[in-house]
Amino acid sequence: MAETENQNKAELQLNEQRQLVEMPSKAQQVMRQHMLEHLATLNQIIGLIAEDKLEKAASLAETKIGISSMGKQCAKTGMGPGLFMPPDMRQMGRRLHEASSEFARIAKEGDTKQAVAALQKVTTTCVACHYKYRIQ
Ligand code: HEC
Numbered sequence: 001m002a003e004t005e006n007q008n009k010a011e012l013q014l015n016e017q018r019q020l021v022e023m024p025s026k027a028q029q030v031m032r033q034h035m036l037e038h039l040a041t042l043n044q045i046i047g048l049i050a051e052d053k054l055e056k057a058a059s060l061a062e063t064k065i066g067i068s069s070m071g072k073q074c075a076k077t078g079m080g081p082g083l084f085m086p087p088d089m090r091q092m093g094r095r096l097h098e099a100s101s102e103f104a105r106i107a108k109e110g111d112t113k114q115a116v117a118a119l120q121k122v123t124t125t126c127v128a129c130h131y132k133y134r135i136q
Contacts (some may be wrong), residue, residue: 003115007077009077012031015035017131018132018134019060019086019132019133019134020037020133020134020135020136021085021086021089021133021134021135022082022135023081023084023085023135024079024084025081027079027080027081027083027084028135028136029083030079030080030081031081031135034081038064038065038096038126039066041061042084042122042123042126044057044060044100045057045060045061045103045119049062049107049112049116049119051117052112054107054108054110054112054115055107057107057115058103058104058107058108059104061100061101061103061104061122062100062101062102062104063123063133065096065097065100066097066100066101066104067097067098067101068101069097069098069100070097071091073092080120083104089129089132089133092125092128092129093131094127095125095131096122096125098120099118099122099124100122102121103115103118103119103121103122103124106118107119114132
């Protein structure tokens with residue numbers, strides 16, 4: 001009971017610090033879907049790095065999160081979540097895609113340590129945006 005209360009308090013605090021970005025429910029849905037896919041892709045990339053399959057990790061990063069993955073939803077549905085983001089948030093989104101393409105470029109060179117460092121730049125963008133914004 002007390003634990004649940006504490007959890008709720010912590011949640012509330014985090015919510016108060018984060019800026020609420022309102023978007024239509026369709027756009028929210030698209031965004032959550034992308035987020036889940038990003039998480040799954042990240043998970044796959046880490047596995048591939050561990051198996052020394054850097055080429056594969058690179059192409060996954062580029063096609064699923066990189067610059068070349070951008071804007072497809074927007075063209076398809078007119079409900080790309082980027083349309084509803086304040087400029088700074090959109091910029092953070094853009095940085096995620098850029099960092100992922102940069103990871104792809106570095107991973108292709110075949111140095112695991114550098115690839116991991118580049119991957120951390122990707123996850124840094126996930127963290128930064130999550131600490132700043134919420135959609136509900
Ligand atoms: C441009 C900002 C931004 C970036 C970059 C970003 N996210 Fe998110 N993410 C959000 C917001 C906002 C939410 C919704 C939080 C809320 O519930 O209000 C979210 C939600 C999620 C969720 C929960 C989805 C659900 O089912 O509700 C996951 C998982 C997630 N993000 C993973 C990631 C991962 C992994 C990355 C990096 C590869 C990432 N995100 C990058 C803004 C971002």
